[in-house]
Amino acid sequence: MKKVVLYLFSFVFICFLLPAILTKSKGNDKEVETTTQQVEEVKEQTEATPEYSYTKYSTINLLHKKTGEVEQVPIDDYLINVVSAEMPADYHIEALKTQAIVARTYTIYKVENKKHENADICDDSTCCQAWISKEDRLAKWEEQKRESNWKKITDCVNQTKGKIVVYGNQPINAFFHSNSGGTTETPVNVWGGGNYPYLQTVQTSGEEAYAQYNSEVSLTREELIEKIKTKYADISINFDDNEDLKIIEYTESGRVKTAKFGNHNISGVEIRSLLGLKSTNFEIIKENEKIKFIVKGYGHGVGLSQTGADAMAKQGNNCEEIIKHFYTGVTITDVNSI
Numbered sequence: 001m002k003k004v005v006l007y008l009f010s011f012v013f014i015c016f017l018l019p020a021i022l023t024k025s026k027g028n029d030k031e032v033e034t035t036t037q038q039v040e041e042v043k044e045q046t047e048a049t050p051e052y053s054y055t056k057y058s059t060i061n062l063l064h065k066k067t068g069e070v071e072q073v074p075i076d077d078y079l080i081n082v083v084s085a086e087m088p089a090d091y092h093i094e095a096l097k098t099q100a101i102v103a104r105t106y107t108i109y110k111v112e113n114k115k116h117e118n119a120d121i122c123d124d125s126t127c128c129q130a131w132i133s134k135e136d137r138l139a140k141w142e143e144q145k146r147e148s149n150w151k152k153i154t155d156c157v158n159q160t161k162g163k164i165v166v167y168g169n170q171p172i173n174a175f176f177h178s179n180s181g182g183t184t185e186t187p188v189n190v191w192g193g194g195n196y197p198y199l200q201t202v203q204t205s206g207e208e209a210y211a212q213y214n215s216e217v218s219l220t221r222e223e224l225i226e227k228i229k230t231k232y233a234d235i236s237i238n239f240d241d242n243e244d245l246k247i248i249e250y251t252e253s254g255r256v257k258t259a260k261f262g263n264h265n266i267s268g269v270e271i272r273s274l275l276g277l278k279s280t281n282f283e284i285i286k287e288n289e290k291i292k293f294i295v296k297g298y299g300h301g302v303g304l305s306q307t308g309a310d311a312m313a314k315q316g317n318n319c320e321e322i323i324k325h326f327y328t329g330v331t332i333t334d335v336n337s338i
């Protein structure tokens with residue numbers, strides 16, 4: 001009989017009293033705050049994640065450039081690898097969510113506008129969009145951050161499931177780059193051809209805080225000539241004449257459109273590529289025997305700036321606000337509705 005009472009008491013203690021004691025001892029304002037935040041997070045996740053299923057674009061054919069292998073992969077699994085290749089994991093979650101939506105949009109645009117014969121998209125950043133295997137990605141992170149970084153990126157992709165950027169109910173050609181130097185560029189100034197109404201020049205504050213904002217390339221006269229020669233064999237510059245090496249035209253965003261290099265007028269885009277500059281937003285400074293190129297920003301400058309997205313997120317903007325800042329007149333919609 002005594003034993004039964006003891007069991008009964010233990011049962012009551014474990015089931016009712018113990019949890020009550022534990023809960024009470026933790027009860028403070030901080031916990032209330034955390035709980036509210038958790039509820040918000042859970043709410044957000046349940047709104048975006050669980051039963052979402054793609055009625056189209058659920059899997060994509062990914063071409064691995066090096067091996068030539070084409071892999072069929074669920075779109076959001078693919079995007080986790082893309083986001084982890086394209087953006088540092090320590091960026092703000094709203095910036096990572098922005099990158100996830102933009103990369104998803106870019107992918108679907110590529111499915112609709114195929115560049116490769118047997119695949120929707122490839123894993124080469126200079127051709128389509130960067131991609132890194134989970135194994136390689138984890139190996140590049142510090143061991144204690146591997147699990148949390150991967151989870152953070154996975155959550156950002158899952159919380160945006162199905163979301164894409166549209167203009168006129170069509171997925172946009174969602175260009176993005178690293179750092180705009182404060183002002184984005186229009187596509188016509190980079191690739192020629194036509195412009196898109198949603199890719200306008202916009203200004204973003206806070207990008208100057210990132211390492212990608214400032215860079216310079218310093219070359220001797222001979223080095224400069226050698227590099228230009230790879231494209232213009234007869235190049236000849238009179239370095240003693242200030243008029244022989246100068247910028248002659250800027251684009252509306254303040255990047256170099258054309259510069260005079262002796263007997264050739266060369267576009268900013270071509271100079272960037274020939275000299276390995278991080279962007280076409282540069283100044284030319286002659287310093288004794290050296291020619292210095294002082295560069296602002298990193299990348300072509302069209303569309304979303306990744307550092308700009310992180311700066312905006314840290315200023316309190318969410319992913320929708322960031323996307324609408326960089327892409328003019330767009331809407332964020334569910335891919336099943338297009």
Ligand SMILES: [Zn+2]
Nearest residue numbers: 121122127128
């Ligand atoms: Zn490609």
